[in-house]
Each structure stands twice: as C-alpha cells, then as structure tokens.
Amino acid sequence: MGNHHHDHIRVLIADDDEHILQAYREAFADTESTREMRMLDALAAELFEQGSTACDEVHFDVVACSQGDDAISLAREAASDGRPFDVVILDVRMPPGIDGVEAGSQIRALDPDVEIVFVTGYSDVPLEELQRRVPPPMKLHYFNKPLSFSRLAEDVASMVREH
Numbered sequence: 001m002g003n004h005h006h007d008h009i010r011v012l013i014a015d016d017d018e019h020i021l022q023a024y025r026e027a028f029a030d031t032e033s034t035r036e037m038r039m040l041d042a043l044a045a046e047l048f049e050q051g052s053t054a055c056d057e058v059h060f061d062v063v064a065c066s067q068g069d070d071a072i073s074l075a076r077e078a079a080s081d082g083r084p085f086d087v088v089i090l091d092v093r094m095p096p097g098i099d100g101v102e103a104g105s106q107i108r109a110l111d112p113d114v115e116i117v118f119v120t121g122y123s124d125v126p127l128e129e130l131q132r133r134v135p136p137p138m139k140l141h142y143f144n145k146p147l148s149f150s151r152l153a154e155d156v157a158s159m160v161r162e163h
Contacts, residue, residue, distance in 0.1 A: 008058075008059050008061060009058055009059070009060050009061065009086045009087065009156065009157065009160050010060075010061045010063075010078070010083065010084070010085045010086050010087075011028060011060055011061065011062045011063070011085060011086065011087045011088075011089065011156060012062075012063050012064075012065075012071055012074055012075060012078070012085040012087070012088045012089070013062060013063070013064045013065070013088075013089045013090075014064070014065050014066065014067065014068055014070065014071035014088075014089070014090050014091060014094060014100065014103060015064075015066065015089075015090075015091040015094065015119070016066050016067065016091060016093075016094040016095065017091070018066070020091070020145075021064045021066065023149045024062070024064065024089070024149060024152075025062060025064060026149070027149030027150045027152065027153045028060040028062045028153050028156075029060075029062075030059050030060065058157045060153065060156075063078075063085075066094070067094055067097040067098075068090070068094050068097050068098040068099060068100055068102060068103030069097050069098060069103070071088065071090065071103050071107065072103055072106045072107060072110075075088065075107045075110050075111060075114070076110055079110050079111050084111045084113070084114060085111070085114055086114065086115065086160045087114065087115045087116075087117060087156050087159060087160065088104065088107050088114055088115070088116050088117065089117040089119060089152075089156075090103055090104050090116065090117065090118055090119070091118075091119055091120065092118055092119070092120035092122065092125055093120065093122065100118060100120075101118070101125060101129075101130060101133055101134065102133075104116045104118065104130075104133075104134040105133050105134050108134050108135070108139075112139075113139075114139070115139050115140075115141065115156075115159045115160065116134055116139060116140050116141070117141040117142075117143065117152075117156070117159075118130055118140070118141070118142050118143070119142075119143045119144075119145060119147065119152075120142075120143075120144060120145060121144070121145035121146075123144070127142050130142060141155070141159065
C-alpha cells in the first residue's frame with residue numbers, strides 16, 4: 001500500500017452529525033476498553049464464522065470533519081505530506097456541502113490506494129452507482145446505519161491488513 005503502515009492505521013472520517021463523529025472517535029480510540037471491545041467483537045465473529053482479524057496491536061490515527069469539502073482538503077494535505085490516509089469513512093449525505101459520493105470520487109483521484117467506506121442511513125444510492133462513481137469496487141465498502149462502531153473499527157483493521 002505505498003506509504004501505508006499496517007500497525008498504525010490513518011483514518012479520515014467525515015459525517016455531518018457530531019454525535020456520530022464522537023461515536024467514531026470513541027470506537028477508534030486507543031484505550032483498554034475499546035481494545036477489549038474489539039477483541040470481543042473479533043471473538044464473536046470467529047465463533048460465528050464471520051471472519052475476523054485481532055486488532056489489539058493496531059493503533060488508529062483518526063482525523064474527523066463534518067463536510068465532504070473538508071475531507072477532500074484533509075486527504076489532499078495528507079497525500080502531499082507523504083502521510084496518506086489508509087481508510088476514508090464518508091457519510092453519504094452531508095448537507096449543505098457536497099455529498100460523500102462526490103467527496104469519495106475526488107479523494108480516490110488523489111489516492112488510488114485508499115480504502116473508502118460509505119456509511120448511510122438511507123438506501124437512495126445503490127451500491128452499483130457507488131462502484132461506478134468511485135472505482136475500483138475492491139477498495140470500496142458500504143455499511144448501513146445504525147452500525148456497530150467497534151465492529152467497524154475491526155473491519156477497518158482487516159481492510160488495511162488484507163491489502
């Protein structure tokens with residue numbers, strides 16, 4: 001993954017809801033309780049044969065913002081500094097600015113290696129459209145709200161380790 005490191009995962013999150021941003025910050029925080037929660041989620045996934053990767057030794061460096069334009073600027077700055085994000089998590093809808101799909105498209109143009117995760121509480125943008133607008137499909141992920149933020153942190157660790 002170019003300059004991407006698997007034990008220290010850089011994550012950019014854009015969501016217009018401050019409560020959701022706080023839930024992300026807590027799930028990706030490097031605290032004993034979040035590590036324990038991720039380990040429990042990983043164990044549950046393994047027990048139920050859903051696949052998992054233990055991520056207790058993974059550290060997340062999280063940058064959060066509330067608009068797609070800000071996410072693009074942060075991704076551009078990170079790429080120019082030689083410290084690109086490994087994963088970008090985008091809410092699909094972020095009024096009043098550009099939506100997450102357009103932000104994802106522009107971020108993908110800046111960094112073709114980044115894993116992009118779309119999260120939405122709506123189903124108005126089909127997965128096929130996301131794959132068409134933000135290729136390639138193997139570096140694109142889609143989650144519906146409500147979601148388990150701690151499970152998402154585990155999935156993010158797995159995404160980075162697989163590539």
